[in-house]
Amino acid sequence: MIQIAMPVVLAMLAIAFTTAIQRIARTDATWPRRAPFLGGGLPETHAWQRFHVRYYPMALLFIAFEMEMMFMYPWAVVYVETGVKALAEMGMFLGILSIGILYGWREGVFRWQ
Amino acid sequence: MSWLSTLAHDAEIAVFAAVGQHGLGLTETLGRQRGVRLVSSPRHARVLLVAGEVESAQARALERLHAQIPPPRGTVWWQAPRLFERGETVIGDDPGEAIRRAAGADDPEQRPDVPPHPWRGMGPHGQGGHGMMGGNPYGRPMAMTADDIRDGLTLDAYSARFGPFLPALPPGLVLDLTMQGDVIVSAAAASPPYPQGPEGDAPTLCAARMLRLMGIGPRAAHARGALMALPKGSGMRRRLAAWLRGETVTESPAPPPNALPGREWAEAVLWLASFPPSRLRAVCPEEAA
Amino acid sequence: MIAATFALLLSLPLLVWVAAMFDRIGAGRGRVVMAPLQNGAALLLRPNTETEAPDQLNRLLAPGWYLALALVGLSVVPFAPGVVASDIATGLVLWGACEALTVVVVFLHGWSPNSPLPLIGAYRYVAIGLPAMLLSMFVLIGAALPAQSLSVAEVVEAQRDLWNVVRQPLGLPLFMALGLAITLRGPFDFAEGAELAGGASAEESGPALAAWRFARAAMLVAFSAMAATAFLGGYLGPVLPGPAWLLLKTLAVMAAAVAAGRFFARMPPARMLTFLWVVLLPLSFANLALVGVEALP
Numbered sequence: 202m203i204q205i206a207m208p209v210v211l212a213m214l215a216i217a218f219t220t221a222i223q224r225i226a227r228t229d230a231t232w233p234r235r236a237p238f239l240g241g242g243l244p245e246t247h248a249w250q251r252f253h254v255r256y257y258p259m260a261l262l263f264i265a266f267e268m269e270m271m272f273m274y275p276w277a278v279v280y281v282e283t284g285v286k287a288l289a290e291m292g293m294f295l296g297i298l299s300i301g302i303l304y305g306w307r308e309g310v311f312r313w314q
Numbered sequence: 315m316s317w318l319s320t321l322a323h324d325a326e327i328a329v330f331a332a333v334g335q336h337g338l339g340l341t342e343t344l345g346r347q348r349g350v351r352l353v354s355s356p357r358h359a360r361v362l363l364v365a366g367e368v369e370s371a372q373a374r375a376l377e378r379l380h381a382q383i384p385p386p387r388g389t390v391w392w393q394a395p396r397l398f399e400r401g402e403t404v405i406g407d408d409p410g411e412a413i414r415r416a417a418g419a420d421d422p423e424q425r426p427d428v429p430p431h432p433w434r435g436m437g438p439h440g441q442g443g444h445g446m447m448g449g450n451p452y453g454r455p456m457a458m459t460a461d462d463i464r465d466g467l468t469l470d471a472y473s474a475r476f477g478p479f480l481p482a483l484p485p486g487l488v489l490d491l492t493m494q495g496d497v498i499v500s501a502a503a504a505s506p507p508y509p510q511g512p513e514g515d516a517p518t519l520c521a522a523r524m525l526r527l528m529g530i531g532p533r534a535a536h537a538r539g540a541l542m543a544l545p546k547g548s549g550m551r552r553r554l555a556a557w558l559r560g561e562t563v564t565e566s567p568a569p570p571p572n573a574l575p576g577r578e579w580a581e582a583v584l585w586l587a588s589f590p591p592s593r594l595r596a597v598c599p600e601e602a603a
Numbered sequence: 604m605i606a607a608t609f610a611l612l613l614s615l616p617l618l619v620w621v622a623a624m625f626d627r628i629g630a631g632r633g634r635v636v637m638a639p640l641q642n643g644a645a646l647l648l649r650p651n652t653e654t655e656a657p658d659q660l661n662r663l664l665a666p667g668w669y670l671a672l673a674l675v676g677l678s679v680v681p682f683a684p685g686v687v688a689s690d691i692a693t694g695l696v697l698w699g700a701c702e703a704l705t706v707v708v709v710f711l712h713g714w715s716p717n718s719p720l721p722l723i724g725a726y727r728y729v730a731i732g733l734p735a736m737l738l739s740m741f742v743l744i745g746a747a748l749p750a751q752s753l754s755v756a757e758v759v760e761a762q763r764d765l766w767n768v769v770r771q772p773l774g775l776p777l778f779m780a781l782g783l784a785i786t787l788r789g790p791f792d793f794a795e796g797a798e799l800a801g802g803a804s805a806e807e808s809g810p811a812l813a814a815w816r817f818a819r820a821a822m823l824v825a826f827s828a829m830a831a832t833a834f835l836g837g838y839l840g841p842v843l844p845g846p847a848w849l850l851l852k853t854l855a856v857m858a859a860a861v862a863a864g865r866f867f868a869r870m871p872p873a874r875m876l877t878f879l880w881v882v883l884l885p886l887s888f889a890n891l892a893l894v895g896v897e898a899l900p
Contacts, residue, residue: 204689204690204691205691207604207608207678207688207689207690208675208678208689208697210608211608211671211674211675211678211688211689212668212671212674212675213671214612214674215667215668215670215671215673215674215818216664216667216668216670216671217667218667218670219666219667219670219814219817219818220663220664220667222647222810222813222814222817223651223663223666223810223811223814224810225647225810226647226648226649226650226651226809226810227650227651228650228651228652228653229650229653230652230653230654231381231423231425231427232425232427232428232429232430232453232655233377233378233381233382233423233425233426233427234381234382234384234423234652234653235652235653235654235655236378236381236382236430236655237654237655237716237717237718237719237720237806238355238356238357238382238718238720238800238805238806239474239475239476239477239480239719239720240375240379240476240477240478240479240480240481240483240800241332241372241375241376241378241379241477241478241479241480241488242375242474242475242476242477242478242480242488243378243430243474243475244454244472244473244474244475244719245454245455245473245474246454246455246456246457246458246472246473247451247452247454247455247456247457247655247656247717248472248717248718248719248721248722249456249457249714249717249722250456250457250469250470250472251457251459251469251470252469252470252495252722252726253462253467253469253470253494253495253497254495254726255464255465255495255496255497255578255730255873256730256876259730259733259734259876259880260733262880263733263734263737266737267737270699270737270740273740273741273744274693274695274696274744274753276744277744277747277748277751277753278747278751278752278753279751280748280751280895280898281748281749281751281898281899281900282751284899284900285899287895288895288896288899291891291895292892292895295888295891295892299885299888302880302881302884302885305880306877306880306881311873311876311877311880311881312873312876312877313464313496313497313578313872313873314464314465318644318647318648319644319648321640321641321644322641322644322645322647322648323641324637324641325638325641325642325644325645326638326641326642326645328645348633351642353801354797354800354801354805355800355801355804355805355806357652357801357805357806357807357808357812358801358804358807358808358812360645360649384649384650384651384652384808384809385650451656452655452656453655454655472719474719480800481797481800482797482798482799482800493719495723495726496723496726496727496872525868526797527796527797527798528797528868528869529789529790529792529796529797529864529868529869530789530865530866530867530868530869531630531631531865539866539867539868540868542868543790543867543868543869543870543874544870544871545870545871545874578871578872578873579723579798579799580727580796580798580871580872581871583798584798584871
């Protein structure tokens, strides 16, 4: 139990520390001071927006690899005792995903859309 | 907190440099100044240093910048006429003493304390507008959808005026940009870069400015790896390589309003930095915004 | 375990100070020893900045989460046989979670001030942070194969005969790429690069900025300790006691990370994205395959 508690305690310590530090100073502001920094210029609108993310196909490909990561954790533990079979299995898995990378590359997935 | 003040007493003074006419060469000498550190945002600064003359047309931009430095703040006018009645003027080559004095100053703000648009008490809940996206919540409207030039998805377009003192852009250049994400959809140059004289086009300084945008110092460029990091086909590699060899670049860019749309922010900034300031100035229209 | 935690909490501020010194040496600035403390103190005496309608809570908490991830990541590193703050059997998984959440925290830091330059920094950092994290996990799985365990202590013990840096020569250089990405440094600093004038931190001032920079340096310490443990044998070494070896190796990795951050130029993000997926990621597959063949009995 205490093994799991320790990271939680550390995280709480870190939050408390940085929050306390940020409370040292006052935070008061006038409107000109609050304006976003653009080197002297001003924006027409707020910055928050339906942001045009340019890498969404990459994000989809990422999910495929992220799922694969989940299988790799247990695989790493049993790898040596399972032997060549484990190597072949993961080799096939990674091989198929690598073809995915090549296909994605050809389709321009890694460019800004 | 007296021990904290004692410790902070010998700290470096964080300076934001607003570079004016013939100010680029001046600013480069600041790196050798002990006890002074140039920062890239006024929020990180204690002192606003105006290096070189700034036209009175851009006094308001300078006042905005001044207001964005958290108080207490100081101002130094280095080889520049004063545009507002704060801070000290330095005529010589060494602003060190004036910067140290400005680090003890407490200038009041130059701009009136009003929101960009009135919003308090407007709308049914006092939120500044009607409906989900209307009105001016917190003094500004929300971004609205517009057509995109790349993938055609209709998402929000963000329009703003960048410059004249954004450290990533050539000093004096004012760009009215509309962006979707970090891709520039349309651009207009409201004001050309400041004249910098021959020292502004010096190969070592031009190369150093470009390399700084890529996050490395001039020494690392001997590995030439910096050239590999630049995208192919836009001449940026060629021009940086020439500067690294010590040659002057005489290419003229296409006017920014034609060349910038379709570029990503990082690429656009590097592209602008890959031309000598005088050439960039020559292709930007002189008319006032 | 409690003793290890106290040792961790005491040594982290000192190592953060050392990291700041390394940064000054890298930038070629003088007054290496005292200036980080003095500049930090000066920042603490400045006011915070409020922007137009910021996300107050996320803005306040982002530096805290960043520091928390650094601390938790560091806590799985054993200082000596059996001496570790978070003694869990799946330490590598916990470290991987800290890496992944760093992307979220940096995003929140850039998103919360409601300002364009930090916002752009936040979004493009996500694009680079995701594949960089993927890369590091393939490499760390490689380090776990010979140990037959996800416990960091086992990974160290498996290096008694031969350090992983020799057995898996591709591992450490690839892992360094992740280190640069999660500490927002040099070629992977897409959140706070110079072309965005400070990017995600452009609107921060005073103590908030100090806290963020402290957390960023703490993340460098955590990464360096993890790299030293997974690839350089951690506390293993002759003559000197274990913690001393770990400290020396951590400092060496830290210096290498600072130097790499100053040496390699930053590409535009789309170019870096292609480079990560098409060059570095396949290299990490190759690394895993080599490690796999080597680890077979």
